[in-house]
Amino acid sequence: MTPTMRGGLLVAGAATCWSTGGVAVRFMDAGPWEAAFWRSVFLAVAVGAYVLWRHRRGLPGAFRAMGWRGPASGIAVAGSSLFYFVALADASVATVLVLMSTTPLLTALLAWVVLGERFGAATLLAITATMAGIGIMVGPVDLLAGGWRGLLGLGVAFFGAINIVVVRGTRPGTDMVPAVVLSGLFLAVGSAFVGDPLGVSAKDIAICAFMGVFQVGLGLTLFVLGIALLPAARAGLLTLTETVLAPVWAWLGAGEVPDQRTLAGGGLIVAALAAYALHQGRAGRRPALAAAAPREL
Numbered sequence: 436m437t438p439t440m441r442g443g444l445l446v447a448g449a450a451t452c453w454s455t456g457g458v459a460v461r462f463m464d465a466g467p468w469e470a471a472f473w474r475s476v477f478l479a480v481a482v483g484a485y486v487l488w489r490h491r492r493g494l495p496g497a498f499r500a501m502g503w504r505g506p507a508s509g510i511a512v513a514g515s516s517l518f519y520f521v522a523l524a525d526a527s528v529a530t531v532l533v534l535m536s537t538t539p540l541l542t543a544l545l546a547w548v549v550l551g552e553r554f555g556a557a558t559l560l561a562i563t564a565t566m567a568g569i570g571i572m573v574g575p576v577d578l579l580a581g582g583w584r585g586l587l588g589l590g591v592a593f594f595g596a597i598n599i600v601v602v603r604g605t606r607p608g609t610d611m612v613p614a615v616v617l618s619g620l621f622l623a624v625g626s627a628f629v630g631d632p633l634g635v636s637a638k639d640i641a642i643c644a645f646m647g648v649f650q651v652g653l654g655l656t657l658f659v660l661g662i663a664l665l666p667a668a669r670a671g672l673l674t675l676t677e678t679v680l681a682p683v684w685a686w687l688g689a690g691e692v693p694d695q696r697t698l699a700g701g702g703l704i705v706a707a708l709a710a711y712a713l714h715q716g717r718a719g720r721r722p723a724l725a726a727a728a729p730r731e732l
Contacts, residue, residue, distance in 0.1 A: 442664025443712070445657045446673040452654030454680035458688040459646050465639040467520045468630025472623055473640055475516075477647025479619030482656055486613050498613050504601050509617030511598035512655065516622055518590030534588030536569040536678070539671035541596040546667030549600050554668040557714050562668070564707035565675050572678070572700030596671065602659055603667050611663070615655045619647075669715070672708065679704050 463470060490497040498505060522534070539562045546552040602611050626632075635643075662670040679701045685691040693701070 438664045442661045443669070443673060445661025446665060446670050447676050449654045449656075449658035449661060450674050450676035451680055452650050452657065453674075454677040455684050456646060456650045457681045458684040459642055459650065461685070461689045461691075463639050463642050465635045465643075466630055468626045469632050469635050470639070470643055470646075471516060471520055471626040472630055472632040473635060473643035474647045474651060475513075475619040475623035475626065477644045478652045478655070479616050479623060479647075481648040481652040482612065482619065483616045485656065486616060489610075489612075497610055500609055501605070501611060501614060504605050504609075505611065505614045506617060508598050508601045508611060508614035508659075509621055511594045511601060512615070512618035513621040513625065515591050515594035515598065516618075517625065518587050518594060520626075522588040522591065533569060533573055535591050535595075536566045536675065537589065538592040538595045538674060539565065539668060541592050542599050542671035543668035545596050545600050546603065550604055550667065552603070552666050552668065554666070557711060558668050558672070561672055561707050561711035565672060565704045568700040568703035568707065569675070569678055570700070571703060572682075572697050574696055595674070596667075599662050599667050599670055602662050603670075605663070607663075611659045612656055615652070615659060618655070669711075672711065675704055676708070 460470070465473075486497065487494055501508075543552075543554045543558060543562065547554065602614075605611055658674075665673075682691070682693045682697050682701065686693055
């Protein structure tokens, strides 16, 4: 298996983990800030235990080896989650989903400017098709229906793109998983001052444990490992797997039957990603010069 294929599977696996968040939230009574606190606590503990097991006595060195990129990645992940919660407070899920669909495009542009990673017509076509698929899924959306704060959903995409580019710009061999621990700590501290984490029921804490360990803990760990092996634009595209799978888990776990728009839009996204993967696979078999490594930040 090539490194690129392994990276693609890791990122797709990360998106699969993330896609379970929607159905988990359906069974919660806690507010978004309380959920963010406990989810982040379990994230930091679970991934922190993995990092400790992996590095043991070299743990302090693992954090130092990331340099400024570690805190930057942690802030970007925490910032993306923060903007998600704030946007949802005033805007519909559909609005936020449409704005989040710009992540691959923002990632491709940012990686081109900062890392020198060029993207071709096939990548741009795949990005356009997946954005169209999400547009079909949510239907007509008034982006200003929830006020200007609803547009903060763009912050989710922007910080997500920053995280991908920051991790892609690290030196080969640098373990960026400790940055996931930092993201959990940053968001836990921030949400503790806004919400009331002590007023959460045991049931909701158990759900947050699942989300912290599996949905975001394992998801972010796989993501950080995967994007080190993939061009940034391709990694951004694969994250949209989350959008396709989320309605499936909602159907299986909460009995929410997908409507025709969801099926049509999801089908378009799957077709676009499959066609793009097939195109990249064929391109990879052609005799060509090795792809240039991204510039270090």
